[in-house]
Amino acid sequence: xxxDLAKRKAAEAALRYVVQGEMLGVGTGSTVNHFIDLLAExxxxxxxxxxxxxxxxxxxxxxGFKVIDLNAAGPLSVYVDGADESNHQxxxxxxxxxxxxxxxxxxxxxxxxxxxxxxSKLVDTLGAFPLPVEVLPMARSFVARELVKLGGEPxxxxxxxxxxxxxxxxxxxxxxxxxxxxxxxxxxxxxVVTVGLFAHRPADRLILGSPSGVREVV
Ligand code: 5RP
Numbered sequence: 001x002x003x004d005l006a007k008r009k010a011a012e013a014a015l016r017y018v019v020q021g022e023m024l025g026v027g028t029g030s031t032v033n034h035f036i037d038l039l040a041e042x043x044x045x046x047x048x049x050x051x052x053x054x055x056x057x058x059x060x061x062x063x064g065f066k067v068i069d070l071n072a073a074g075p076l077s078v079y080v081d082g083a084d085e086s087n088h089q090x091x092x093x094x095x096x097x098x099x100x101x102x103x104x105x106x107x108x109x110x111x112x113x114x115x116x117x118x119x120s121k122l123v124d125t126l127g128a129f130p131l132p133v134e135v136l137p138m139a140r141s142f143v144a145r146e147l148v149k150l151g152g153e154p155x156x157x158x159x160x161x162x163x164x165x166x167x168x169x170x171x172x173x174x175x176x177x178x179x180x181x182x183x184x185x186x187x188x189x190x191x192v193v194t195v196g197l198f199a200h201r202p203a204d205r206l207i208l209g210s211p212s213g214v215r216e217v218v
Pocket of ligand 1: 027028029030031032081082083084093094095096097098099100103
């Protein structure tokens with residue numbers, strides 16, 4: 001419950017980045033759900049949202065927000081999304097909610113990426129949270145073997161298929177001391193759609209919530 005309150009506080013603090021009348025990138029997860037609900041509760045007037053998942057699209061539309069395709073939106077000024085882990089450089093592990101591919105695309109298309117999370121997500125070294133990797137179905141076993149060569153312990157996420165129709169491999173046992181190098185290495189394995197390491201395009205702001213308040217890391 002206190003973690004949920006911390007998520008809501010972080011989400012609330014991100015509202016100040018929302019520009020009324022403009023398009024907004026919106027991510028996925030329980031922290032973002034608070035953000036979407038707050039946008040509605042506080043009557044924010046955005047032109048449209050670009051969403052990173054079917055789940056967020058449904059929630060946005062249920063509140064009456066217009067949701068459009070990224071191709072129709074063009075560059076976005078702000079993207080608000082959660083994370084499973086962040087280091088002090090604002091490099092992230094994402095994909096616990098299986099939306100990593102669309103999240104990485106929208107982050108790449110946005111000028112400012114505001115990451116919202118409860119304070120437990122800030123770590124010195126990424127990797128305690130299993131690293132999600134979305135793969136094409138036929139490449140699942142091959143990619144898993146390649147991930148073992150990189151020092152990880154790959155586990156197929158049970159009963160999960162992404163919005164793009166692909167399985168996810170969660171990689172345990174990694175201590176990620178060079179996130180950019182690992183992101184590049186995993187990206188170059190044939191069959192990998194997206195690795196949930198956001199190191200080449202980290203967040204620009206990290207808002208960490210706790211039950212008593214928020215702090216912002218830039
Ligand atoms: C979804 C994500 C989420 O942002 C991440 O899993 C954090 O979720 P939550 O806000 O529920 O802790 O990357 O793919």
